[in-house]
Amino acid sequence: MSDGGILGTRTAPVRGRLTAAVALAATLLGASACDAGSPDPAKPTQSKYQEGRLRVLASSELADMEPVLKAAKAATGVGVELTWSGTLDAAEQVASGKADGKYDAIWLSSNDYLRLRPEAAGKLSSETPVMSSPVALGVRADALARLGWKPEEVTWSAVHEAVAAGKLTYGMTDPVRSNSGFSALVSVASGLSGAQAALTDADVKTAQPKLKSFFAGQKLTSGSSGWLATAYAQRGDVDALVNYESVLLSMNRDAKAGLTVIRPRDGVVTAHYPLTLLTSAPAGARESGRALTDYLSGAEAQKAITEKTFRRPVTAGVQPAAGLNADKRRELPFPGTRSVADGLLASYENELRRPSRTVYVLDTSGSMEEQDRIGRLRSALTELTGTGDSGTGQRFRDREEVTLLPFGDKVKEVLTHVVEPGNPGPALDAIRGDVKSLRPEGGTAVYGSLKAAYEHLGQGNADAFTSIVLMTDGQSGDRAKDFDSFYAGLPDARKHTPVFAVLFGDSDRKELTHITELTGGRLFDATDGNGSLDGAFEEIRGYQ
Amino acid sequence: MRRILGIALAVLLLGGVIAVALAGGEETPPTATKTVKGVIGSEKSEYFRDPDVVKALADKGYTVKTETSGSWAMDQLALKEFDFAFPSSSEPAPEIEAAAGVKGAQTTKPFFSPLVVIARANAAKVLADNNLVKVEPGRKWGTLLMGPYLKAAAEDRNWQDLSGSAAHAELNGRLFIKTTDPATSNSGALFLAATSNVANDKTVVSDQAGIDRTAPLMQKLIRVQGALEPSTDDPFRAFISGSGEPLILAYESQVASLLQQKPETGAADNMVVLYPDTTVNSPHTFVPISENAKELGSLLANDPKLRQLAVRHGFRPQNGVPEFTAATASHAAYLNPELTGIRQVSAPTVKILMALAARAKG
Numbered sequence: 065m066s067d068g069g070i071l072g073t074r075t076a077p078v079r080g081r082l083t084a085a086v087a088l089a090a091t092l093l094g095a096s097a098c099d100a101g102s103p104d105p106a107k108p109t110q111s112k113y114q115e116g117r118l119r120v121l122a123s124s125e126l127a128d129m130e131p132v133l134k135a136a137k138a139a140t141g142v143g144v145e146l147t148w149s150g151t152l153d154a155a156e157q158v159a160s161g162k163a164d165g166k167y168d169a170i171w172l173s174s175n176d177y178l179r180l181r182p183e184a185a186g187k188l189s190s191e192t193p194v195m196s197s198p199v200a201l202g203v204r205a206d207a208l209a210r211l212g213w214k215p216e217e218v219t220w221s222a223v224h225e226a227v228a229a230g231k232l233t234y235g236m237t238d239p240v241r242s243n244s245g246f247s248a249l250v251s252v253a254s255g256l257s258g259a260q261a262a263l264t265d266a267d268v269k270t271a272q273p274k275l276k277s278f279f280a281g282q283k284l285t286s287g288s289s290g291w292l293a294t295a296y297a298q299r300g301d302v303d304a305l306v307n308y309e310s311v312l313l314s315m316n317r318d319a320k321a322g323l324t325v326i327r328p329r330d331g332v333v334t335a336h337y338p339l340t341l342l343t344s345a346p347a348g349a350r351e352s353g354r355a356l357t358d359y360l361s362g363a364e365a366q367k368a369i370t371e372k373t374f375r376r377p378v379t380a381g382v383q384p385a386a387g388l389n390a391d392k393r394r395e396l397p398f399p400g401t402r403s404v405a406d407g408l409l410a411s412y413e414n415e416l417r418r419p420s421r422t423v424y425v426l427d428t429s430g431s432m433e434e435q436d437r438i439g440r441l442r443s444a445l446t447e448l449t450g451t452g453d454s455g456t457g458q459r460f461r462d463r464e465e466v467t468l469l470p471f472g473d474k475v476k477e478v479l480t481h482v483v484e485p486g487n488p489g490p491a492l493d494a495i496r497g498d499v500k501s502l503r504p505e506g507g508t509a510v511y512g513s514l515k516a517a518y519e520h521l522g523q524g525n526a527d528a529f530t531s532i533v534l535m536t537d538g539q540s541g542d543r544a545k546d547f548d549s550f551y552a553g554l555p556d557a558r559k560h561t562p563v564f565a566v567l568f569g570d571s572d573r574k575e576l577t578h579i580t581e582l583t584g585g586r587l588f589d590a591t592d593g594n595g596s597l598d599g600a601f602e603e604i605r606g607y608q
Numbered sequence: 609m610r611r612i613l614g615i616a617l618a619v620l621l622l623g624g625v626i627a628v629a630l631a632g633g634e635e636t637p638p639t640a641t642k643t644v645k646g647v648i649g650s651e652k653s654e655y656f657r658d659p660d661v662v663k664a665l666a667d668k669g670y671t672v673k674t675e676t677s678g679s680w681a682m683d684q685l686a687l688k689e690f691d692f693a694f695p696s697s698s699e700p701a702p703e704i705e706a707a708a709g710v711k712g713a714q715t716t717k718p719f720f721s722p723l724v725v726i727a728r729a730n731a732a733k734v735l736a737d738n739n740l741v742k743v744e745p746g747r748k749w750g751t752l753l754m755g756p757y758l759k760a761a762a763e764d765r766n767w768q769d770l771s772g773s774a775a776h777a778e779l780n781g782r783l784f785i786k787t788t789d790p791a792t793s794n795s796g797a798l799f800l801a802a803t804s805n806v807a808n809d810k811t812v813v814s815d816q817a818g819i820d821r822t823a824p825l826m827q828k829l830i831r832v833q834g835a836l837e838p839s840t841d842d843p844f845r846a847f848i849s850g851s852g853e854p855l856i857l858a859y860e861s862q863v864a865s866l867l868q869q870k871p872e873t874g875a876a877d878n879m880v881v882l883y884p885d886t887t888v889n890s891p892h893t894f895v896p897i898s899e900n901a902k903e904l905g906s907l908l909a910n911d912p913k914l915r916q917l918a919v920r921h922g923f924r925p926q927n928g929v930p931e932f933t934a935a936t937a938s939h940a941a942y943l944n945p946e947l948t949g950i951r952q953v954s955a956p957t958v959k960i961l962m963a964l965a966a967r968a969k970g
Contacts, residue, residue, distance in 0.1 A: 176835035185792075190650070190676060191838060193845045260766050261782040262834025329777045334851045336842060378845040380866055381873025392728070392778035395852050397834030400969075 113168060113345070117143045118352050121163060122171040123243045124148040124288045125311060126337070128373045132365060140359050142352045148288075150241040150606075151177050152409070152457065158342070159183040168349035169342060173197075173243040173308075173335035176398040180405055189350075191338040192357045195366070195375035198332035198393065199247040202312035202323030207232060207303035216391065219330040220255025224274055227281035234304040235284030235296050239412055240457035241606035244289050247333040248306040249412055252278060254396040255330050262397035268408050272416070279416045285529055287606020291586055297321070298584045299560065308335060313374035313387055331394035336378070410456045414485060419463035420608045421528040423517040425510075427536035428470040432504035437537055437569055444597040445499045448605070449492040457605070460495070462488060465528070467520060468498050471513035472506020473541070478520060510540035511547035514563065514579070518551070522558055530561040531608045533601070534579065537569025544578065551582060559583070564604045566590050568597060641669040644901045647685060649696030649794055650676040650839050651721075651859055652892065655921040664913045670904060678792040678838070680962070683707040691901035696794040697890030699955050708897045716905030717891035719915075719923035721861035722947060723798055725752050725785055725882040726847060730776050731854035732880035738770045741882055748941040751949055752882040754806045761828050767854075779854060782832050786843045786853040789836035790965035796836070799857055800826055800964055801888045801955035810886075813956045819963055826968035836969070848875055860943070861922030864932075867939040868920055881942050886951045891926070 113119065126146060137143045147167070149157070154172055157163040159181040163170070170178075175191060178184050201223060208215070211226055226232035237245035254263055256278060257271035283302050286292035289311050296305055297319060305312060305323065315321035339360065341353040359365055366377040370385040377384060384390070399405040424445070432438040445468075450459025460466050462485040470476045479498045481491040517532045551559065562585035565576040569591075580587045586607065590600040648656065655661055656674045665672055677685060679695035687693060687708035695701060698717065705711050727735065732750065735741040740757050743750030760783055767779040790796035804813045807822040830836070837843055844862050846852030863881055866873075894905035908914055915925040919935045933945040944950075955961060 179835060179838070188838075190653075191842065193842045196846065196849050196851050198851065259781075260764075261784070261832035330780060332851075334846070336846060336851075338842065376849045376851065378849040380848050380870045380875030384850070390850060392776070392850065392854075394778045394780045395846075396781075397832070400831060400834040400836065 113349050115348055116141050116352055117145060118169055118349060118356060119145050119167045120147070120169045120171050120339075121149050121154055121157065121167045122146045123150075123173045123335075123337075124290065125173070125244065125308060126171060127290065128310075128314065129369070131372055132360070132368050135368065136356055136359050136365065140352075140355045142356045142359075144356070146171075150287075151243045151246050152240055154178065155181055155184065158187055161187075163187075163342060164344035167342060168345035169340060169353050171337060171339050173247065173337055174398070175338050175340060177246070177405060180399075180402040187343055189341045189343050190354070190357070191340040192361065193336035193338045193378055194357075194360050195369050195373070195378055196334050196336045197308040197310040197375045198327055198334040199244060199251050199306065200309040200312060200332065201234070201304055201306055201326045201328065202315070202321070203232075203304040203326060205322055205324065208324050213326075215324050215326045216329065218326050218328055220252055220328045221330070223328065224252075224256055224278045228274075228277040230281075232303050233281050233283045233301075234306055235286070235292055235299075235302050236282055236306040237286045237289055237292050238606045240409055241287045242289060243335065244307050244311070246409070247308075247335060249408060250398060251328070251331070251333045251396055252306075253408055254333075255328060263399045263404050263408070265404055265407055268404065268411060272411070275411075275416050279412070280418060280527075282418065285417070285607065287603060291607070293319070293321075295562070295584055301556075309388070310374040317374075325389075327389070327391075327393050329393070331396040333396050333398065337375070406456065413456050414462035417529075419465070419525070419528050420461060421465040421467075421521060421525065421530045422460075422608050423467040423469055423520060423530075423532045425513050425517050425532055425534045426468060426470045426502065427508055427510070427538065428476065428502050428504050429472045429506050429508045429538060430504055431508075431538050431569070434537075434569070438502060438504045440597050441535065442499050442502060444601045446496055447598055448601060449496050449499075459488070459492065462486075465524070466491070466495055467517075468495070468502075469513060469517055469520070470502055471509055471516075474506075474509055475513050475516045476506075478516070480520075507541045508536060508538045509542045510534070510536055510575070510579075511542045511544060514547055515550050518554065518558065518561065521561055522554075526557065529608060532561060532563045532583075532585075533604055533608075534563050534565040534576070535568055535597075536565075536571045536576075539570070539572045540575060544575065547579075548582065562586070562607070564588060564607055566597070566600045566604075568600075642900055643671040643673065644691040644898075644904060645673045645675075645689070646692040646694055646901065647677050647682055647687075647690050648674045648694040649679045649892065650841065651696060651861065652694065652921075654865070655918065655923070658917060658921065661914065661917050664911065664917060665907075667913075668907055668911065670907075672904070679794040680797055680958070681792055687897055691896070691898040692904060693895045693897060694892060695895070696892050697798060697888075697955075698893040699797075699890060699958055699961070700794075701893045701895055703958055704895050708895070710895070710897055713896055714902070714905075715896075716894045716909050717926060718894060718905065718909035719918045719925045719928070720889055720891035721859040721864075721923050722889050722950075723795055723802070723884065723887055724858055724860045724863065725884065726844070726856050726858050726863065727880045727882055728847075728854045729878050729880055731779060732882065734767070734770050734772045734776070734779060737772045743880060743882075746941070748876070748879065749881040749883065749944050752884045754803065754884055754886045758803060758806055758825060762825055764828070784829065784832050784853075784855070786833060786856040787830065787836070788840055788843075788857065789838060790830060790968060791962065793837075793839055795840050795857055795859060797961055797965060798888045798890060798955065800829075800968060801961055802884060802886050802953060803829060804956065804964055805888075805953045806886050810953075812954050813960055813964065815960075818956075819960065819967060823964065823967040826964055827970075830965075830968040847879075859922070860924075864922030864936055864939075864943060865920070866922075867942060868922070868935065871939070876939075876942060879942070881944075883944050883947065883950055885949065886953055888955045889947070889952050890955065892923070 133144050155178040239245035239249040256274040257267040259267040312325045366379045366382040370377045460483050465482045468479040481494045483491045521530045563583040564585045565580050567589045588600040590596040683703040693704045741750050741752050765783045767773045773779040787799050788796035790800045804822045807825045840858050843856040896902045924932045
């Protein structure tokens with residue numbers, strides 16, 4: 065694949081911090097689904113409603129539904145245009161009314177979070193669960209042997225003990241941006257708090273110390289389950305993955321991941337993927353939605369779904385695919401109030417997860433003056449500092465070490481700030497100040513600057529999620545080879561820092577692809593318009 | 609005061625919950641003379657979309673188009689757009705009539721379906737062994753003993769406190785029945801109506817004192833569940849798929865429909881149908897709004913073909929015990945056609961019930 069790990073095209077320029085996370089639009093029918101590695105991502109598809117073409121805001125793991133949706137189109141004449149979204153972002157879009165007229169339906173792993181927003185109630189109609197998959201733990205054979213686990217007996221407490229004892233590491237998606245991560249967070253919090261019923265604020269508080277030691281074992285984070293699987297394979301030193309059972313089993317089939325899928329004995333959170341029409345959708349779209357729902361609930365589609373995606377069928381008489389264990393599990397209740405759900409997310413973001421150390425390697429060469437690129441860079445970075453009352457995921461996290469490394473012919477400065485818990489203002493102000501003072505001048509020494517970023521991260525706290533964001537608008541003036549040999553010489557632990565590169569202006573796709581592939585990062589495309597740099601920076605937050 | 613405002617707001621917001629179900633899809637009846645549009649409770653959606661129902665209605669000169677809404681939110685819709693409303697119980701009907709400006713309209717009650725609690729076989733066994741339910745040997749239906757069950761809920765009983773549960777990993781955590789959202793959905797609201805009656809010394813809750821008295825227990829039934837479903841569809845499908853809670857509130861019609869229409873699937877093999885010993889049986893109530901739909905209600909209630917089709921979808925037509933019993937004869941082990949041993953109580957007023965729902969959730 066010539067363009068490597070490039071992400072799909074973002075939807076029409078989105079400016080709000082939350083909407084910006086709706087990053088990937090895929091036309092599932094006719095073009096390829098656009099998770100990691102799609103060769104030719106669909107162009108922006110934000111469109112007016114067309115008869116027989118349903119615009120759907122969806123969870124990204126539904127990319128694997130492409131064959132089923134193709135068959136649905138053949139059978140019903142209804143096509144589907146999917147735009148990926150995380151839980152919080154989708155809830156915000158629907159509740160705020162931004163989804164009105166833009167989408168006809170939503171198809172998320174669950175509407176539970178969305179229903180906690182009272183404003184959303186009048187906007188949803190005919191929710192029909194289409195299939196189900198619990199959040200599970202996939203463990204590598206060597207780790208399983210080392211731990212001496214019997215898969216059917218493992219509990220979340222046992223998982224916690226193994227992690228706390230340093231015997232188990234794992235990867236999980238960012239709960240703020242990804243549905244699977246959010247479900248995992250609820251599962252773990254329920255399991256470790258010993259809550260017998262729906263989580264309360266008190267339960268979350270009780271579980272805090274255990275949760276903190278549990279998340280110390282999280283070595284991989286990601287804004288999407290697709291990239292998590294890829295990164296997991298590339299790393300090779302992470303023992304387990306927390307993800308949907310369907311995703312884990314698909315990895316075993318498609319990538320011979322050899323994971324033993326464990327549904328902890330003390331309970332799971334199950335996604336039911338309700339296909340939900342929006343009341344704002346035109347009548348024709350609602351009829352199309354009906355037809356599609358009827359088709360997907362039918363025995364033929366249900367059989368195809370379980371065989372192709374390893375999700376469980378919800379229609380009587382259809383057998384789950386081979387490999388789906390029939391043993392029952394307790395269903396852990398999803399929080400019933402927004403304060404509990406949001407409190408849990410905020411706690412994860414600012415207290416429980418390992419902190420982030422983030423370096424922004426920023427091209428401030430002379431060419432950044434063209435088309436006000438420097439202005440767009442300043443505004444995209446400023447957005448990441450949020451405002452005084454920014455919600456979870458809307459600003460640099462508490463405890464995060466943020467470094468700006470502007471370069472021209474060489475590194476101009478290394479500006480580091482740490483966001484202090486309880487008092488984030490000063491660091492965020494300082495970052496905004498530094499951003500303001502970025503000046504376009506000089507050449508483009510990409511590789512030397514990257515080296516400096518790795519060197520910077522090599523000093524300081526090693527127990528953090530480290531990542532480098534590379535933004536350049538041109539071709540590098542220095543040599544790739546030097547960087548390659550530098551990178552090859554790094555100790556393994558430091559090699560784990562991925563570079564997330566942003567295509568912008570006239571940057572060299574081949575060059576950036578090479579860097580992301582070498583370092584296990586990912587390429588983001590910000591070449592299509594005004595809001596796209598904001599969107600890319602925002603999306604990358606899920607990977608930091 | 610704030611609470612009342614909250615309720616009003618919730619109802620208002622939910623008023624917009626509507627779904628479209630175009631009855632009959634592409635089939636255009638040859639002799640259709642009258643197209644009528646109605647808003648119905650979602651559990652009747654499949655009935656109105658059944659091609660045989662579409663045909664039977666067409667034979668009588670009707671094309672019926674339906675949208676679905678929570679029965680307890682219909683009075684907030686722009687009802688002038690509809691020819692009829694068809695909520696899932698009689699309680700919301702007066703509010704709907706008032707909102708549509710047709711107070712005193714000639715309503716009809718074509719059929720009803722009692723609330724049941726569907727249990728997995730092992731869960732039913734554990735509950736029976738702990739004297740919370742009664743199941744006669746050889747039967748797949750039984751009775752949920754509301755007194756003992758509510759006592760267990762009041763005491764925060766967990767599954768693991770019940771003897772015999774240890775053998776089943778999934779029987780863990782607080783003992784509760786998965787309901788729908790009582791503020792919007794009929795089944796959840798009627799469940800509160802029945803349980804509050806038991807908790808209120810077997811009398812209908814009719815005043816603030818009654819609300820205050822029963823609210824703590826209602827909270828234990830509702831809040832422990834966390835996120836609440838908008839309709840019985842999701843929990844029922846989850847149950848069928850093998851995930852989800854071991855005890856779910858549903859309509860008998862969902863089970864009866866499954867048994868009649870998909871007997872070969874064995875989906876009910878692992879299921880025991882529990883009839884609460886105290887219940888509110890409230891008929892689906894047809895409220896004509898325009899002249900066009902005036903006769904439709906009695907057609908649904910009296911036309912033999914339409915009655916037969918209602919039974920196929922698991923509903924019990926008025927005075928239809930013989931029809932229902934005959935149609936479900938081969939699945940008699942699962943059903944209690946005579947509703948033997950069940951105490952039927954009245955629901956509180958809509959206002960009281962909604963106040964109770966808000967307290968239970970809050």
